[in-house]
Amino acid sequence: MKLLLAAVLLLAANAHAATLTLDIQGLSKKSGHVLIAVHTNAASFNDKGKPVAVRSVEVTDSKLTVTIPDLAPGDYAVSLFHDANDNNKLDTNIIGIPKEGYGFSNNVGARGKPRFDEAKFTLGADGTTLTLVVF
């Protein structure tokens, strides 16, 4: 019975699951972690809600690839920053300009935080690969 339930859940997951692959480039320091959040709505994107997925990946090179499986196909936005000194926050100066690398899906945000709509992309049923350049 227990085994059957597990099989059913697995089937259900497979029916909806798509994999998001992120090719992250332009990491300027080979230290710390990249902290990644995947959002389904603007509230989450603006730190007022819970992301649908988060990842923390150690940085050992100027680029890395992250796969985030089991997402339902649909619209998302990704935000990330490179916590090079592992203090769990994006360090900024006094006027709020980041001192560590950051990035968004669609590579928007070169001159400030974009809106959810600007960073939004569609994850297809067969999965999607995005190239993200870290500012």
Place this chain on the structure above:
Amino acid sequence: MDRRTLLQGVGAALLAGCASGPRPAAAPSAAPDWALGWRSVTTDVLAPVEARVDGRFPDALHGTLYRNGPGRLERAGQRVRHWFDGDGMVQAFRVSPSGVTHHGRFVSTFKFQNEERLGRYALGTAELPARGNDAYNTANTSVLMVGGELLALWEAGSAYRMDPETLETRGTKDWSPELTGVPFSAHPLPERDGSYWNFGLAPYAGEHGLMLLYRFSADGRMLQSAHLPMPFSGYAHAFAQTERHLVVVLAPLVWDRERDVTWFDAEAWQPALGTTVLVVDKADLTRVVRRELPAGFVFHFGHAWEDGDRLRAYACWYEDSHFMHLSVDQDIRGRGKGLPPARLAQLEIPLGAGEGRITRSPHGAEFPVVDPRVPGRRGSAHFVTLESEDTARPHSGVIARIDVERGGVRRFDYGPGVIAEEHLFVPSGPREGQGWLLGTSLDCVRGHTRLAAFDAEHLEDGPVALATLPRALPLGFHGTFLKG
């Protein structure tokens, strides 16, 4: 220029007690190549060369004049959008008893390094992602000696530190973790105790922008800083000080991130807002009084002082922000396109209620320099580059001393085909404005840059010494003189 004529001129001037100094020879026949002023230097370094010196540079001027300006304005057939976007190059003119030498070097900014490597402008593309203000930093506006280092100043980000001997770049000036990569204007003002005030504008931060205020020591430590909300995200390039106040004149040139409008876009000019003056109490940087002036635009200030219930400040006053919206081609064409120059004007700013007033002088003037021995007090002498009344000349080769209190104007004309740059004042005697004037000019006919020294009380006598470089340098903005 005929060397013999010049030398004879110098001798005669010295013998005759400076009745007439060396002047450039008769009007040149060839048409000036004004584009020389905006021509890119395509090497990283301009190796030291000897200048030809006529006359004698006074002992007080033995030292180094450092100047900064955009040295590179195009790459791979692409030109910068605005003159202010060129990569900063620092020029050093060393004056010694044995002669005058010049060398120059680009400030090795993040932008310069990477675009040199790529061979084209690429900032902000996937090829060269840009983070924070310093990614765009060209360090191209002025220079200041602080803590034994030469700072190459910009206004929207950090100063870059340079070796004053070799002009090699050491990195950004990071005052503290919080004050890393923050806007820091190219026009710090010296306080009487030897420290400096400065400001910076971040129009994209906070609700309507943030104004940063700084006080730093001559040895390079941040003593005090503050950040205050701006009333609107207007523009200021430099500021003024009186004994008790810092005076920031915010032009109604409005940065609008939502509409993607920066200060360089013509639609940013909103004269209906009027020009706003922020008067900051030096004793408490959070105490700010806001006053109104008619709409206008200022880059640079002269003397400013307290006058009872009001402040008065001299400034080079433009009626609008057109200078921010010119292309390099328009800069090269110069005047004669119906764009009036800034006029030396007195701003009257009531500390109590009421609107401020502008009193314009008839003098078209820029690059004002005053005697640094009277900071924040009433002074008379303003050394400027003067727009000549001759509208047939698209660029001015005239410098002047305008005594605003006594009303006198003394001038020297380098002649047609020459563009005069900022001239710095070096004190030598006790009177305000007693000393030497030291500055550069670009001869667009003969194709060389010159360094000249004048008796600051007798500009009309012409230079007491003139050094002619075997090269033409692109025009720069501001400099600093270091004795020794």
